[in-house]
Amino acid sequence: xxxxxxxxxxxxxxxxxxxxxxxxxxxxxxxxxxxxxxxxxxxxxxxxxxxxxxxxxxxxxxxxxxxxxxxxxxxxxxxxxxxxxxxxxxxxxxxxxxxxxxxxxxxxxxxxxxxxxxxxxxxxxxxxxxxxxxxxxxxxxxxxxxxxxxxxxxxxxxxxxxxxxxxxxxxxxxxxxxxxxxxxxxxxxxxxxxxxxxxxxxxxxxxxxxxxxxxxxxxxxxxxxxxxxxxxxxxxxxxxxxxxxxxxxxxxxxxxxxxxxxxxxxxxxxxxxxxxxxxxxxxxxxxxxxxxxxxxxxxxxxxxxxxxxxxxxxxxxxxxxxxxxxxxxxxxxxxxxxxxxxxxxxxxxxxxxxxxxxxxxxxxxxxxxxxxxxxxxxxxxxxxxxxxxxxxxxxxxxxxxxxxxxxxxxxxxxxxxxxxxxxxxxxxxxxxxxxxxxxxxxxxxxxxxxxxxxxxxxxxxxxxxxxxxxxxxxx
Amino acid sequence: xxxxxxxxxxxxxxxxxxxxxxxxxxxxxxxxxxxxxxxxxxxxxxxxxxxxxxxxxxxxxxxxxxxxxxxxxxxxxxxxxxxxxxxxxxxxxxxxxxxxxxxxxxxxxxxxxxxxxxxxxxxxxxxxxxxxxxxxxxxxxxxxxxxxxxxxxxxxxxxxxxxxxxxxxxxxxxxxxxxxxxxxxxxxxxxxxxxxxxxxxxxxxxxxxx
Numbered sequence: 022x023x024x025x026x027x028x029x030x031x032x033x034x035x036x037x038x039x040x041x042x043x044x045x046x047x048x049x050x051x052x053x054x055x056x057x058x059x060x061x062x063x064x065x066x067x068x069x070x071x072x073x074x075x076x077x078x079x080x081x082x083x084x085x086x087x088x089x090x091x092x093x094x095x096x097x098x099x100x101x102x103x104x105x106x107x108x109x110x111x112x113x114x115x116x117x118x119x120x121x122x123x124x125x126x127x128x129x130x131x132x133x134x135x136x137x138x139x140x141x142x143x144x145x146x147x148x149x150x151x152x153x154x155x156x157x158x159x160x161x162x163x164x165x166x167x168x169x170x171x172x173x174x175x176x177x178x179x180x181x182x183x184x185x186x187x188x189x190x191x192x193x194x195x196x197x198x199x200x201x202x203x204x205x206x207x208x209x210x211x212x213x214x215x216x217x218x219x220x221x222x223x224x225x226x227x228x229x230x231x232x233x234x235x236x237x238x239x240x241x242x243x244x245x246x247x248x249x250x251x252x253x254x255x256x257x258x259x260x261x262x263x264x265x266x267x268x269x270x271x272x273x274x275x276x277x278x279x280x281x282x283x284x285x286x287x288x289x290x291x292x293x294x295x296x297x298x299x300x301x302x303x304x305x306x307x308x309x310x311x312x313x314x315x316x317x318x319x320x321x322x323x324x325x326x327x328x329x330x331x332x333x334x335x336x337x338x339x340x341x342x343x344x345x346x347x348x349x350x351x352x353x354x355x356x357x358x359x360x361x362x363x364x365x366x367x368x369x370x371x372x373x374x375x376x377x378x379x380x381x382x383x384x385x386x387x388x389x390x391x392x393x394x395x396x397x398x399x400x401x402x403x404x405x406x407x408x409x410x411x412x413x414x415x416x417x418x419x420x421x422x423x424x425x426x427x428x429x430x431x432x433x434x435x436x437x438x439x440x441x442x443x444x445x446x447x448x449x450x451x452x453x454x455x456x457x458x459x460x461x462x463x464x465x466x467x468x469x470x471x472x473x474x475x476x477x478x479x480x481x482x483x484x485x486x487x488x489x490x491x492x493x494x495x496x
Numbered sequence: 497x498x499x500x501x502x503x504x505x506x507x508x509x510x511x512x513x514x515x516x517x518x519x520x521x522x523x524x525x526x527x528x529x530x531x532x533x534x535x536x537x538x539x540x541x542x543x544x545x546x547x548x549x550x551x552x553x554x555x556x557x558x559x560x561x562x563x564x565x566x567x568x569x570x571x572x573x574x575x576x577x578x579x580x581x582x583x584x585x586x587x588x589x590x591x592x593x594x595x596x597x598x599x600x601x602x603x604x605x606x607x608x609x610x611x612x613x614x615x616x617x618x619x620x621x622x623x624x625x626x627x628x629x630x631x632x633x634x635x636x637x638x639x640x641x642x643x644x645x646x647x648x649x650x651x652x653x654x655x656x657x658x659x660x661x662x663x664x665x666x667x668x669x670x671x672x673x674x675x676x677x678x679x680x681x682x683x684x685x686x687x688x689x690x691x692x693x694x695x696x697x698x699x700x701x702x703x704x705x706x
Contacts, residue, residue, distance in 0.1 A: 138664065141668065145672070148679075175644060175675075179672065183624070186651070189662050190658060213609075215609075216609075
């Protein structure tokens with residue numbers, strides 16, 4: 022089935038690319054959505070079975086795969102609306118959908134891959150397809166964003182490759198040459214620590230470009246700014262999860278060696294710096310999309326803090342990353358409607374959104390409550406668990422620091438969101454505002470609803486899957 | 497023989513640091529491709545001959561011929577000025593590159609590992625750092641691309657060092673190569689030169705956090 026899925030998905034994407042007819046394009050997209058969902062359901066029924074040597078539907082992969090498939094449906098819907106309303110040419114439409122399909126397929130494969138080299142290959146493919154999405158508008162800004170994204174991702178992909186080479190040197194000391202995660206885990210006692218240290222540094226640094234942490238986070242910010250908002254929703258949720266999967270699986274190997282506390286230290290530095298960077302930029306940010314992107318950086322920092330703390334932090338990290346995907350993608354989907362009203366990305370030119378699109382304004386408000394993890398939201402639960410893990414691990418000073426920075430972020434984020442929602446913009450011509458159907462916001466309400474439901478009252482199978490995913494980590 | 501080729505490879509890095517013209521950069525890249533072709537043949541004797549053939553074909557086609565040819569085509573088509581325009585004077589570049597090489601040799605000597613051929617490690621690491629140095633100190637986008645290609649050559653050398661035990665990793669290195677070529681072709685064939693008339697990184701400043 023995995024082979025069939027990969028072939029069929031890439032073939033569909035190729036067909037969309039060569040075929041420029043609108044009805045056929047959309048028919049193929051619908052076919053792909055059905056394919057994606059049937060593969061997801063199939064993987065659920067084949068939990069923990071390995072297919073095609075390199076793909077195992079383990080708990081973490083499965084959780085994120087379901088998240089991806091849920092988000093992909095509104096992504097297609099909003100892309101359809103977006104493409105329809107912008108200067109659509111057959112060429113730009115087919116390239117857009119072909120690269121979106123390739124992106125989703127590659128992310129799916131990277132989630133399920135059980136071999137570090139296979140993860141690497143699909144990470145390369147996501148860079149290629151994402152850059153086509155970023156370049157969608159074909160103007161100077163898009164080109165600049167694409168170039169920066171491509172270059173930084175190319176460097177980080179190279180870093181990951183160097184890391185894999187060092188890892189293979191480390192593995193030779195264990196007398197084995199199979200780089201699959203299970204084999205690495207089995208040989209974790211005998212890995213050479215010197216090479217393993219270098220391997221971790223390089224692989225971690227490389228995948229931060231996808232995950233969105235210091236040092237390589239810059240690529241993602243420009244990409245989300247210039248990509249069309251439905252594509253940016255994918256980039257800032259499911260693509261970041263791919264970076265997390267890659268780092269998490271390798272971290273699980275490290276955590277069984279003597280380097281566990283050292284790796285925690287490295288992760289903690291990167292995570293704290295990311296939260297700091299997000300705080301600094303959020304206070305000055307005037308571009309709405311970049312503001313959302315920096316908020317993602319902050320959340321990824323929190324996730325990695327949770328991972329580094331251990332204990333309940335492992336659970337919180339995975340819960341947080343799933344909830345964050347739903348919240349952030351819904352906010353990016355909402356951005357397309359916001360942009361239709363105001364025709365601007367800048368907070369200066371935006372305001373009083375409640376008057377023009379009440380349903381969308383509620384989405385932004387609820388999204389804001391979730392993204393800042395205020396009490397009724399689902400992310401409050403996961404963030405609270407992360408703080409608890411920090412408290413239990415005796416990182417009180419760091420905890421206070423994080424809380425301070427998050428307070429500043431809440432202030433900065435709130436200031437901007439309330440400006441968008443309530444303060445009337447200066448010199449705004451109301452006569453051209455289009456009527457926006459509230460039904461367009463429905464998908465975002467559903468996504469936000471998922472974030473609330475899974476955070477506050479998670480179904481048993483969900484918590485079991487998360488608990489199963491973290492059994493590979495030591496307590 | 498391998499050692500000789502690798503030392504020539506390092507010397508080409510020194511030459512790169514004082515090269516003035518972009519044409520010279522391209523020639524050095526192509527030359528490095530030919531050296532890697534030879535090293536591949538001498539080093540990977542133990543692997544499957546078909547696989548070796550594919551790897552060698554890739555090094556000669558992509559590294560030595562196609563990418564350098566394409567780069568020089570870009571130079572001509574976009575009327576890019578022939579100067580490399582470094583931020584630092586050439587003499588200083590030479591000193592820094594020499595310094596990088598000395599440091600990597602010292603670093604490699606401190607590693608006690610029987611599994612690794614040290615000369616490969618030295619060459620790979622110094623090529624990596626020189627590539628990063630070239631990227632950091634040159635102004636044009638195209639020199640950034642060349643710096644990236646140099647980094648990639650270094651990574652390829654490193655993958656050759658473990659190639660006999662794990663041929664799969666060399667194949668992955670080749671995938672990286674093809675991936676990079678696709679990116680360069682993709683971005684540049686989409687007329688980056690037409691949009692940015694004078695292709696300099698100083699112009700890539702529109703996306704900012706204000």
